[in-house]
Amino acid sequence: MIRLEGVSKHYPGAALPAVDRLTLDVRRGEFVTLVGPSGCGKTTTLKMINRIIEPTGGSIFVDGVDALSVPAHELRRSIGYVIQQIGLFPHRTIAQNIGTVPGLLGWDQARTQDRIADLIDVVGLEPEMLDRYPAELSGGQQQRVGVARALAADPPVLLMDEPFGAVDPIVRGHLQREFLDLQRKLGKTVVFVTHDIDEAIFLGTRIAMLNTGGILEQYDTPEAILSEPVNQFVEDFLGGERGLKRLALLPISSAEMVRGPMIDRTGSRDDAERIMAEHSVDWVGILDGKKLLGWVDRRDLVSPDLNGVEPRPFAVSLSPNSSLREALDAVVTGHARIAVVVEDGEYKGMLDLESISEEITE
Amino acid sequence: MNLVVAQAATPLFDWDWVTRNLDTILEKTLEHLQLTGVALGLGLLLSVLLAAVSIWKARAYKPIAAFTGALYTIPSLAVFALVAPIIGIGTPSQKFWTAEVALVSYTLLILVRNIVTGIQGVPAGVSEAARGMGYQEGGLLARIEVPIAIPAIIAGVRIAAVTVIGLVTVTSLLGLGGLGFFILDGLRRSIIFPTEIIVGVVLSVGLAAVIDLGLLMLGRSLTPWMRAQGR
Numbered sequence: 074m075i076r077l078e079g080v081s082k083h084y085p086g087a088a089l090p091a092v093d094r095l096t097l098d099v100r101r102g103e104f105v106t107l108v109g110p111s112g113c114g115k116t117t118t119l120k121m122i123n124r125i126i127e128p129t130g131g132s133i134f135v136d137g138v139d140a141l142s143v144p145a146h147e148l149r150r151s152i153g154y155v156i157q158q159i160g161l162f163p164h165r166t167i168a169q170n171i172g173t174v175p176g177l178l179g180w181d182q183a184r185t186q187d188r189i190a191d192l193i194d195v196v197g198l199e200p201e202m203l204d205r206y207p208a209e210l211s212g213g214q215q216q217r218v219g220v221a222r223a224l225a226a227d228p229p230v231l232l233m234d235e236p237f238g239a240v241d242p243i244v245r246g247h248l249q250r251e252f253l254d255l256q257r258k259l260g261k262t263v264v265f266v267t268h269d270i271d272e273a274i275f276l277g278t279r280i281a282m283l284n285t286g287g288i289l290e291q292y293d294t295p296e297a298i299l300s301e302p303v304n305q306f307v308e309d310f311l312g313g314e315r316g317l318k319r320l321a322l323l324p325i326s327s328a329e330m331v332r333g334p335m336i337d338r339t340g341s342r343d344d345a346e347r348i349m350a351e352h353s354v355d356w357v358g359i360l361d362g363k364k365l366l367g368w369v370d371r372r373d374l375v376s377p378d379l380n381g382v383e384p385r386p387f388a389v390s391l392s393p394n395s396s397l398r399e400a401l402d403a404v405v406t407g408h409a410r411i412a413v414v415v416e417d418g419e420y421k422g423m424l425d426l427e428s429i430s431e432e433i434t435e
Numbered sequence: 436m437n438l439v440v441a442q443a444a445t446p447l448f449d450w451d452w453v454t455r456n457l458d459t460i461l462e463k464t465l466e467h468l469q470l471t472g473v474a475l476g477l478g479l480l481l482s483v484l485l486a487a488v489s490i491w492k493a494r495a496y497k498p499i500a501a502f503t504g505a506l507y508t509i510p511s512l513a514v515f516a517l518v519a520p521i522i523g524i525g526t527p528s529q530k531f532w533t534a535e536v537a538l539v540s541y542t543l544l545i546l547v548r549n550i551v552t553g554i555q556g557v558p559a560g561v562s563e564a565a566r567g568m569g570y571q572e573g574g575l576l577a578r579i580e581v582p583i584a585i586p587a588i589i590a591g592v593r594i595a596a597v598t599v600i601g602l603v604t605v606t607s608l609l610g611l612g613g614l615g616f617f618i619l620d621g622l623r624r625s626i627i628f629p630t631e632i633i634v635g636v637v638l639s640v641g642l643a644a645v646i647d648l649g650l651l652m653l654g655r656s657l658t659p660w661m662r663a664q665g666r
Contacts, residue, residue: 150569154567173568177569
């Protein structure tokens, strides 16, 4: 979808190129994050794709078209562009802002209005906002409008330069999750610049790790980069908690769950004692068929059968789609040192510290 | 003693004189307006051209700013004295253009500076977003940057208008017309005639206030979005 071949940017007077013969391939529908320290040329690389910065060497193809051979303004109308400063036009209403590219492309009024109405909904804003001016919106709302404006003419490619960098961390988290859902739904090809490795890991289907001078150190999926950083630079940039970051990417369903100390409510106290002894614990989980009722302490078992006991609910129960990092959190904070997994009310199994750490060291 | 008699004989403000000379008052007011309007119009036209050059060729801004700044520092009487021998003050049209050259030269510094700083003040992110969406240079300037600079440009026009209205009063010293005529005439009589002076002063101040207010309202109506900023 996007292909950079030996692309360079050498500023006049600079001793070293900002980007040196970079080759990068982005497939259709991929979400590629460009990440690296300041001066690594990630923003320069992004801005060469829509020629806000003109490359001094190499070639760039966008959707099969040689980007350097078409007029820059025409190229840009087919590429969505979102920047950190947002750059909404203060003298135009939200509706007019969103309708910018359709206006430049000469769409008729009715088509543009329909599109604006769709987009305000897509980015989760109220239609009442359409007649307001940008200064009346919060930073988070403004960046939603920025995304809507970039999507207006339905471009196949979106370029984003630290789009969520200027909003507070809570709003940033919301925007990241929403945008990821949106991208998956719309199937856009996204190139996304960030200096925040956690953001790069969370959003990217592939991460391009750049070093000073636009050197591509590693280009791979987040899982692969976290488990096998190719060199010291990548390892350093990933920072601490590499194992935890990897766990955040892996769903519980990818790990091997165990059944754990479980007994059906029809069982007897002797069965319960035997199961607790097998697992060397002093509690047991109670099932009603496949339904998880809770757990009881050994001291609660006063009668020979289990009818009289009142199971206590597990503090946290996770779904197979939750991440292993959440499972680990449940293990270390919960009393029983385990994480129970339930899907649609049905008991799936449990994870303990051992089964989770096996996933990290794998 | 004489002074009291004189005051009794000629009141501070003589309404009869005003009624008798209504035609002249109207004529001089219109003359004043015309001199101001033409000076502002020409000044704005020239300033837009100079500002355009300054924006396209950044290196040109310093010499342009220096030149318009130098014009601004020449005392107004000296400018009239310099221009008069070149254009002449024989015919009414010569007088008119002598006045205009001087008046226009005073508007340039204020107008060029406000247009250029207004456009340079457009946030970099706004211009970059516009380029990134496919605006070409001309469209970017006309549709995005100039509209955003309107508040700064109108502010400049307001200062220029008030300055020119004040200066037009001075042009009367050279017999070049406008409301200054009354002030000069009132002072020149053997006994100072306050009515005439008051008419000249009040009308020129009033004119400045009305035009300033008019421009302020024009600016507001052109920039509905500015009200959103304060909210």
